[in-house]
Amino acid sequence: MTRIVVDPITRIEGHLRIEAVVENGVITDAFSAGTMVRGIEKILIGRDPRDAWAFTERVCGVCTTVHALASVRAVENALGITIPPTAELIRSIMMTTQYVQDHVIHFYHLHALDWVDIVNALKADPKKAAELAQSFSKWDKNTPAYFTEVQDKVKAFAASGLGIFANGYWGHPAYKLPPEVNLIAVAHYLDALEWQKEICKIHAVFGGKNPHPNYLVGGVPCSINVNEVAAINSDRLNLVKRLIDQADEFLNQVYIPDLLTVAGFYKDWASHGGGLSNYLSYGEFPTKGYNQPDSFKYPRGVVLNRDLSHVYPVNATDSQEIKEYIAHSWYNYEKGDSEGIHPWAGETKIKYSGPKPPFVTLEGYEKYSFLKTPRWKDNPMEVGPLARLLVAYASGRTDVQELVKATLGQLKVPVTALFSTLGRTAARGLDAALAMIWLKEYYGQLMERVKINEVSTFNGEFWEPKTWPKEAEGVGLVEAPRGALAHWIKIKNGAIENYQLVVPTTWNGSPRDAKGQRSSFEQALIGTPVVKINEPVEILRTIHSFDPCLACAVHLYDPQGRHLHQVSFE
């Protein structure tokens, strides 16, 4: 029995540590630890609720925009604000844009190197690589000359020390791609790096900048005026159109074909990393406004025990549904650490009780993470692209069902293949493909509204604090690219009394709960083979398949505004 530690887990956002127990080449237990905390919820207390989006947006710069959206939705929910349809369309354009950008970046820059051996790409025949690439894609860069150029680039780079690719697990027996596929993937890794900066310009058009574009309670900050140079005009809308077309081409001619090609060589990973059997989605992409979740393109709901014949409803305001536990987290609860508390009533006193740094292992410590442990009706839930596809599938959404079935057919794998590391990674691609379709749809609808001059982007009815009730509370739900995200706010006398976030990586990456039930990361690692103890690429494959985001996942909060940084070393 060996306990292996991977810290830092790289190619993620934030600071994550995995400790795994390996017996006879297979993982038998795992511990997921978030090792950084900032206290943003505490910082929000007493501030203007209209400013909260800017604070919470800074929770994460990788999933930029998603916290801003959750925050304005929470405030609007609390104050009874309905935003104009045009503003809703612009928010949906920004969000679908984020899905596409985020998933492409994840596949190439955060996940691909778990499957693609960069050094092996040097052995490829560029001509054969071009033939292969042309067989599954119309991307016009896929020529022998292009692949030769990329190969030369990598050669020169290898000769100069490999920089960001140094000390990877190159040559590891778990890498299965032929050299030509490795070369194609490396070439597109570089292309994707150049391309991602383009699609982000959509955020800059509507939000002024990316990362961290601007949002606004009551709508969006930009105004539309097709007779004015200093507003969203026909030129700006044309730019957005061109960026959407570019993104569409990149997604369909590069990302999706690459994903399916790579997946075809790793079908054994359709039986590893399944993890939990429960899936939660808050639903996303309004068609009749945020207040009508039944109209969302992705439905809200829960699937339990992988039973796709039934979807359970989710109520984020019910104190019995969503609760957070701290039995294995570096916090204390007043009524004891085995309690679970709904975010409205939550209390948190941070209490680090791990080893004094520098330390080698967290073994033997009951508490081992700054992440709390959320549960839905006391069940651990997986969230993310796979979860929302499964909830949509089980809800009978035909567009999702057709896409999933076609993809499984193309890969020649059964439906059960979805419940795996490979299934999670493939689901992310399908999620991006759907988001791309909807992005085009939303853009078309925006143009239709501009045509008839329905361009209002802001509802200022309840902008002034004097129009607010003395006390109000709200919830903002978002399906972020990484999964179910919710912000809970309480407003009193025009200021934030209380603010709480429960985010995707908290669901997936948290430590076990009071009953000892593992969360997604830990459960998914159980049964995973590890061929070489010192090069656990298999751990990275499964952990990266969730697209972890640790800055999001860790937070602390205290409704009474008590002193929070009480720490003791036990």
Added chain:
Amino acid sequence: MGQSIWNSMQQKGYSRRDFLQFCAAAATVAGLGKSGVAQVVSAFEKKEKPAVVWMHFQECTCCSESFIRASHPIVLDVLLDVLSLNYTETLMAASGFQAEKSLSDTIEKNKGKYIVLVEGAVPTHDGGVYCMIGGKTAESILQTVSKDAAAIVAWGSCASNGCIQAAKPNPTGSTPIHKLVDKTVINVPGCPPIADVMMAVVTHLLVLGQIPALDSQGRPKEFYGRRVHDTCYRRPCYDAGLFVESFDDENARKGYCLYKVGCRGPVTYNACSVTKWNEGTSYPIQSGHGCIGCSEEGFWDNGPFYQHLASFPGFGVESTADTVGAVVGVATLAGVAAHAVVTNIRKRKVIAEVHTEDQKES
């Protein structure tokens, strides 16, 4: 390693013309103008690729994300070839001890010659347990990597001035880099900084082989020498008293000045309205939202964001502000009084106060 940038470009099939174009772009970015091109060319022909490590502490990775949005020619080659980026938790292939090895190898083999880029602040309360990597505190890692560094760059507002986690009540004792290391730190504030500004700072270091001219807050004068307000294309509206009164009103649709709905442009030093964001696509004001002042120290505690700044001496066109900035409350005036003081003096004072607070708390 050991290749000049020109050599590395030749190997990749770039022509001399491509190279000169790259240098021209680099020179423009570095604020050198066309006359600087010769200097750039000669620097890039001689200089070896410097080893660079990019540290992540208390942050949200928006600085890394911004960096990869850089738009100038062959940006990819800057990442892969101009720098030897040996450690960055966001992009590097290696994890765990192989990642730590990349870091320690770089430090050992390049003593006095490597560049440290820091993204994030460092929590100092309670022995530093609020940010640990590989079982070590962020603070101890910072000390190790900065000891033999040739230059230290603090990316973004977190590393430069603490940013959001240092906003009141600063629960984890979050501290900017320059207060923790005994060396000159180049502060490149902003949440995040503009991609092309980041690239320019890197280019400046490489081209001139020296730390750029800094202001009293350690910021490159090139990019933080002017207020957003003074270079804003909506400034004529301000001068003429043409203001947006409410978001998306008639005036908003005409692109008038956002001062009255909350804009920190008049007290924010940054290049947004000149360089703009995302390859010059836009900047916050152009897209209808006031500047929130994200490159200024303590900007989170300088809100609420939608309350407009009062007029005060040194602000700009005082008479206009007096006559047009109608609802200037007493409280607002008091809150804004601090900005009347010349920035440099103000910053020094603030830093001194924060130091005193630190001592009290620890």
